[in-house]
Amino acid sequence: MQGFKKAFAEQLRLALPSQEVTLERPKDYQKGDLAFPCFKASQSLGMSPQSLASLLASKIKIKDATIEATGPYVNLRLLESVRSRETLASTLGNYPLPPQEKKNATILVEYSSPNIAKLFTIGHVRSTMLGHALANIYAQEGYEVVRLNHLGDWGTQFGTLLAAYELWAKDSNPELEKNFPWAAEYSSESTTPLHRLLQLYIRFHAEEEKNVSLREDARAWFKKLENQDPDARRLWKKFRDLSLIEFNRIYERLGVTFDSLEYGEAFYEDQIPGVLNALDSKGLLKEGENGSKVVDLSEEGFDIPCLIQKGDGTSIYASRDLAAALFRKSKWNYERCLYVAGSEQNFHFQQVFAILSKIDPWFKNKQTHVPFGLIKLPEGKMSTRKGNVIFLEDVLNEARDRIQKIISAKNPELSNQAATSEMLGTGAVIFINAFNDRNTSITFDWNKVLAFEGDTGPYVQYAHARICSIFRRAGGSWSQWAEPRSEDFGRLHFESIELPKSLQGLDHASAQHLIFELNGLEPALKASAISLSPTSLARQLLTISKAFSVFYNDSPILNVEQSEAIRQSRLLLCLATARVINQGLRWLGIFAPTEM
RNA sequence: GCACCCGUAGCUCAGCUGGAUAGAGCAUCAGACUACGAAUCUGGAGGUCGGGAGUUCGAAUCUCUCCGGGUGCACCA
CATH class of the missing domain: 1.10.730.10 (Isoleucyl-tRNA Synthetase; Domain 1)
Known part of the structure; x- marks a missing residue:
């Protein structure tokens, strides 16, 4: 087929010097195998597409194919026997599609990225399988592909877990297994450690509605974690390990793999100071409210600055995303990095990408957010915090x-x-x-x-x-x-x-x-x-x-x-x-x- | 106020950088198992592509505007 494409295009170029020749695949197979639309060329030649098409059709001759004008198109149709042979010959080799030429470029795909202590919901299947497919597709296209999982194993949300554990589960509180009516529906599996952690998480957010000070507890726990508090570190590792066991089970079931699960958010902990330095040396870091640090993006058209460091000195996801990008640049010198994440994070990525270009022009246009829509319930958005979710395993x-x-x-x-x-x-x-x-x-x-x-x-x-x-x-x-x-x-x-x-x-x-x-x-x-x-x-x-x-x-x-x-x-x-x-x-x- | 996504057949959606008569599935109606698997196949019915304006030889596709729905906007990720 490639041979015919080349020959057809060559003859068209000969007949139409200084015209751009791009071939299409007809939508209807009965029209032929390749099509040349005559609209553009006919316009610059001052004739109708129809007459140009029939003119070209009379000029072009290709062995084993018929050339005919159908309205404004010149169609190439292979003889049946030739079409059969060409197609079967090309699909019955080692690969159904020939391996593409090596592009000598690396594409990073960040996908799935679940949060620790949360179970996969039906929503996670989108990021996970979309990223998996894109990684496969780009590998087939000849790129070096790195499959990344930006595990949500750091941040204040982890603080909520630590605070909740301290409050209700420290001494393996038996109450942990009760008080969550919705969990009863999943009784067969609700006894796994991850389910219990999830229950803690949900309980925390439920009680937080009544008691706002819990929010401060969570932040304090995250601060302890970032300040190397041994208890916090020990529990962090435990929760992370428990979660990874479950995650790996799901990934195995889905047939999804990553190059490494090490590059989660926590991995960038010690690189946050480097981010702050980089921003500061470019004069980008500004004082925000309550002693926080922000980057002003009004020049880029954002009416809200991007928060880089919280008032209590702890890190936030934007800073970790920046650190990740800097790390990835030095490790992989990538051509492109795809962030497969929900469309609700659109604004966040716009901010992060804008800041990256300010830090280093190298980053310009190298990052792409690949957004996807939510999976909702008939009654509205799913929310892990509220417990109204559909778990992926239940669906499977x-x-x-x-x-x-x-x-x-x-x-x-x-x-x-x-x-x-x-x-x-x-x-x-x-x-x-x-x-x-x-x-x-x-x-x-x-x-x-x-x-x-x-x-x-x-x-x-x-x-x-x-x-x-x-x-x-x-x-x-x-x-x-x-x-x-x-x-x-x-x-x-x-x-x-x-x-x-x-x-x-x-x-x-x-x-x-x-x-x-x-x-x-x-x-x-x-x-x-x-x-x-x-x-x-x-x-x-x-x-x-x-x-x-x-x-x-x-x-x-x-x-x-x-x-x-x-x-x-x-x-x-x-x-x-x-x-x-x-x-x-x-x-x-x-x-x-x-x-x- | 800023930013993003969506509006195509009763329902769920395709339609690629504008181009050959707007396509599938579900549902519905009528057919096909004494042929290799009926989780299948054949046929019918069903659309002024949210409204309007513009660009163009040509617009579901691009631009603007309006209407309707969804999402996010600093101390969660």
Whole structure:
């Protein structure tokens, strides 16, 4: 396909000297494989796009392809046999997409970043899986990717935890397990240490409403923590360790990894003075209210200064974000750093990025906040403090259980039902997040999040499972060829397959449509990289799966009274489809079952 | 007051840097399992793309404005 693209563009450039030639992919596969829109060129030539298109179409000749003008477009359409061969040859190598040239540049992706002592809610799945997908996509695009988790293990919120522990749990107060009615709904797991810490956190904020002085206790505890108080440090470490055990369990369940979990907020504790110095030496640090230190950003159009140090001398998240950026610059000398965090932090990141550019012009335009909308409840915002949240594990468990019921009804013979239910349930939850634009806020609805028919993860997974089912019947090495031999950072590595001399039985519409859509994987991946959103990738996977379902429905593959050559060719198309789906899902963080 | 996001079919949403007749899913109606898995497929119905103005050969897409919804604005992150 690349060869045809090059040849087509070259001939267009010859015919249109000094014109910009960019090729598109037609939306409708029947129009062809490549399209040149004539609008711009025709304007500067003083003719209508239609007549330019037909003029160009008569001039351009490319072997194995027809060139025709359709209205204002010149379309290149490959001969069916050539399209089949080109596509299968390129998808049945080691990788479904060829490895991109090394960019020799590093992209940092900061994502997930949960707070210590809080359980993952359904909201966390967005940052976690969005960041995971972006990291995979940029790795495929040839970048060196560093996966960072800016763990929320520092700050006054930690002070609240210490204060609450001191008040109510110091001597393992049995009351800790009561008084939180909502927790009873999660009784099976509410006895884990993290649940207890969360209960402390919630209780603290509930009592704080009645007793404002508790707020001061929390700040005092954080000050003790920053002042190396041994008790505070010991508890900090304990709480952090307990939390990480839970976090790692969730990450394992989601198949998400980080380069390191060490670079949380606490990691930058000893680097805060450096930040203050850097700001001060540039004359940026100003006195704020109550003895605090701030950076004035009125020149940048912000009517509120950015708080850098609190009145009691303790640090705040902005200072830690600045420290993190300075550290990252010296460690990775990055090209770009993506901050995958909720849109409610928009203002904060604008401030931080503005300050970074003031400290050092190097930072200009290197940081990007990748925001996403909230997941809300029908009654409004979720709030961990208030306890009206949906926990991620409950969603994953419910998804798994509902799938299990469906399997019991539809495929009771299935051998590894537990693993498959997990794969499909989690796949559904992850897919729906990738499927929708990250900016839109979602109102949580069990039946929508856990839908398994139509435009869903399981639909795509089903297409894969069906293909694998065909391979099991086909025998030979087919099943084995559909299995990746290895994986590195989301990229699947398969056995390279040689094509037979002639491909037969692929010239009809449904096969050609499927082939056309397989070619859409790469553009979709590029679009996802540019838009910093896996949506176009997820949608293309769905489109491919739909095209496969149509093909499957109208094209006998195994039990045909046809030639072995046709059977062979159609199996190869199935193989290419399975690999593309498997790879695409894996980029999103979803696994493709061979049976379901 | 400052900043950001959203408004497209009954519902949930796609529609990429303006471009070929505005697309999916759900729901609804009518069909397809004695063919490789019906978690599927085929077809019907359903939209003055929130209103208005502007830029353009061309606007769901860009600009302005208004209306409606959501979010954040210094001692939480």
